[in-house]
Amino acid sequence: xxxxxxxxxxxxxxxxxxxxxxxxxxxxxxxxxxxxxxxxxxxxxxxxxxxxxxxxxxxxxxxxxxxxxxxxxxxxxxxxxxxxxxxxxxxxxxxxxxxxxxxxxxxxxxxxxxxxxxxxxxxxxxxxxxxxxxxxxxxxxxxxxxxxxxxxxxxxxxxxxxxxxxxxxxxxxxxxxxxxxxxxxxxxxxxxxxxxxxxxxxxxxxxxxxxxxxxxxxxxxxxxxxxxxxxxxxxxxxxxxxxxxxxxxxxxxxxxxxxxxxxxxxxxxxxxxxxxxxxxxxxxxxxxxxxxxxxxxxxxxxxxxxxxxxxxxxxxxxxxxxxxxxxxxxxxxxxxxxxxxxxxxxxxxxxxxxxxxxxxx
Ligand code: ADP
Ligand code: DP6
Ligand code: CO
Numbered sequence: 234x235x236x237x238x239x240x241x242x243x244x245x246x247x248x249x250x251x252x253x254x255x256x257x258x259x260x261x262x263x264x265x266x267x268x269x270x271x272x273x274x275x276x277x278x279x280x281x282x283x284x285x286x287x288x289x290x291x292x293x294x295x296x297x298x299x300x301x302x303x304x305x306x307x308x309x310x311x312x313x314x315x316x317x318x319x320x321x322x323x324x325x326x327x328x329x330x331x332x333x334x335x336x337x338x339x340x341x342x343x344x345x346x347x348x349x350x351x352x353x354x355x356x357x358x359x360x361x362x363x364x365x366x367x368x369x370x371x372x373x374x375x376x377x378x379x380x381x382x383x384x385x386x387x388x389x390x391x392x393x394x395x396x397x398x399x400x401x402x403x404x405x406x407x408x409x410x411x412x413x414x415x416x417x418x419x420x421x422x423x424x425x426x427x428x429x430x431x432x433x434x435x436x437x438x439x440x441x442x443x444x445x446x447x448x449x450x451x452x453x454x455x456x457x458x459x460x461x462x463x464x465x466x467x468x469x470x471x472x473x474x475x476x477x478x479x480x481x482x483x484x485x486x487x488x489x490x491x492x493x494x495x496x497x498x499x500x501x502x503x504x505x506x507x508x509x510x511x512x513x514x515x516x517x518x519x520x521x522x523x524x525x526x527x528x529x530x531x532x533x534x535x536x537x538x539x540x541x542x543x544x545x546x547x548x549x550x551x552x553x554x555x556x557x558x559x560x561x562x563x564x565x566x567x568x569x570x571x572x573x574x575x576x577x578x579x580x581x582x583x584x585x586x587x588x589x590x591x592x593x594x
Contacts, residue, residue: 241335242292243328247374249287250280251355251366252401253437253551255496255543256480257503258410260459260469265312266418267397270459271473273410274426274480275401276553278437285366287351287374295346302351302367309349316394317372318347324387325379342379349375356444360516360547362402364451368395369402389423398451405429407484409477432487436560440550440567442520449514451546457510464509468502489555493538496553497528500543507546518548520571527570528552531563539563 258273278284298318300309309315325342329335337345351370357363372392376383385403393400393410401408406428413421449457458465476495483491507514521544532538540563541553552567554560 240294241333242290242294243330243333243335243337243378244288244290245374245378246286246288247370247377248280248284249366249370249373249402250278250405251283251285251362252277252398252408253362253543253545254398254401255492255541255553256473256476256499257545258397259455259503259506260465261397261455263416263418264456265316266421267393267395268418268421269397269410269412270465271469272412272477273398273401274477274484275398275408275410276435276437277402277405277408277429283355283361283366283439285351285353285363285370287349287367287370289374289378290348291345291378292348293345295348298346298348300349300351303353303357313368313395314371317368317391318375320391320394321372321375321379321381324376324381326381328380347375347378355439356441356549358446358450359441359444360447360545360549361439361441361551362398362545364396365398365402368392368399371395372399373403386422390418390421393418393421393423396451406431409481426481426484432484434556436554436557438550438552438554438560438564438567440524440552440571442518442524442548442550447516447547449516449546454507454510454514454516454546457512457514458506461511462506462509464502465506468506472502473499489541490538493532493541493553496541496543497538501525504544516546516548517544521548521550523570524550524552524567527566531566 252275254273254275256274258269260270262268262270298309300307322342325339327339328337351367353363355361369392372388376388389400389403392403400423401410404425407426408423409426410423476499480495504517507516525542528540528542539555539559543551554563
């Protein structure tokens with residue numbers, strides 16, 4: 234560290250979109266490494282609408298590691314943040330900024346503390362996968378700051394240890410997280426099935442039913458399901474493997490009918506597992522159920538599915554329309570039945586499927 238102690242601050246900023254699973258991850262076989270009990274498939278969203286933006290700073294004047302989320306300080310002591318920090322620090326490389334007179338040797342990174350500030354441009358912990366965007370961005374930006382080699386496979390595996398769904402947010406487009414078989418997690422990896430240019434006439438509408446923080450986090454909810462739900466074992470072992478194969482085919486062939494049927498069925502089964510958990514977990518509310526009915530009736534009246542719905546661990550609806558025309562038509566209907574002024578459907582966001590090819594700016 235060549236510059237005079239405490240006289241410099243080095244910063245990096247990154248932005249990472251969230252991803253929404255169309256075949257859900259729910260249940261771990263290893264809590265520490267975050268290894269899932271089934272494969273999952275997701276779509277990475279448009280970062281202009283749903284993303285985390287994180288700035289990481291390092292300076293010899295910082296006495297400890299600290300983090301602020303949406304302006305409020307949060308503890309970095311939790312295992313998930315520590316695992317990611319440790320893994321990134323392990324891979325840090327020599328860095329030099331001649332203009333600032335800063336030279337950091339590989340081994341010096343361990344002695345330096347970080348300050349991290351992150352903002353989500355969408356509701357946090359409300360079932361729109363903030364942990365996916367947040368932890369992927371955390372890893373990506375720390376990696377950028379510490380001059381870690383930009384190896385997406387490696388960054389994705391580190392992000393997985395922060396939040397399972399985060400391993401998919403490192404890639405754009407359609408992404409599959411293969412559960413893997415090994416105990417060390419080395420084959421539990423995310424792979425891009427198709428990039429963001431594939432099937433880009435799909436339109437995603439997010440109906441924010443409630444932006445409140447959910448009562449049961451995904452981490453504790455899925456732990457309870459693993460311990461108590463007999464339906465979860467059946468789902469993971471018997472149902473999901475077939476669905477994953479069919480979903481891959483549907484994506485490859487841009488087969489919206491199959492895509493929509495699988496997406497809706499998988500969301501419904503995931504919420505059935507939540508109900509099958511003891512004590513039961515209620516992520517959806519009455520408005521969520523009414524949105525499902527509206528989509529089901531609309532699809533039925535049209536003869537073939539026009540819109541797919543999926544709900545993560547929260548009440549907010551993610552609606553996927555086949556194209557802009559259908560999206561506009563459906564949005565009109567949604568606004569008619571759920572006028573924003575007299576219910577809790579607080580906002581709508583419309584975006585293209587996915588924009589970024591990678592997780593960084
Ligand atoms: P969600 O459905 O939004 O993913 P989770 O229960 O899975 O909800 O995770 C929410 C947690 O994810 C937050 O309490 C916080 O610990 C973490 N998180 C969310 N956003 C960020 C972010 N931008 N940076 C770091 N961590 C984040
Ligand atoms: C319903 O990735 O948030 O969104 O690994 O414990 O951090 P942890 O859980 P998280 O779980 C996501 C569950 C889901 C489905 C999905 O994204 O596949
Ligand atoms: Co999450």
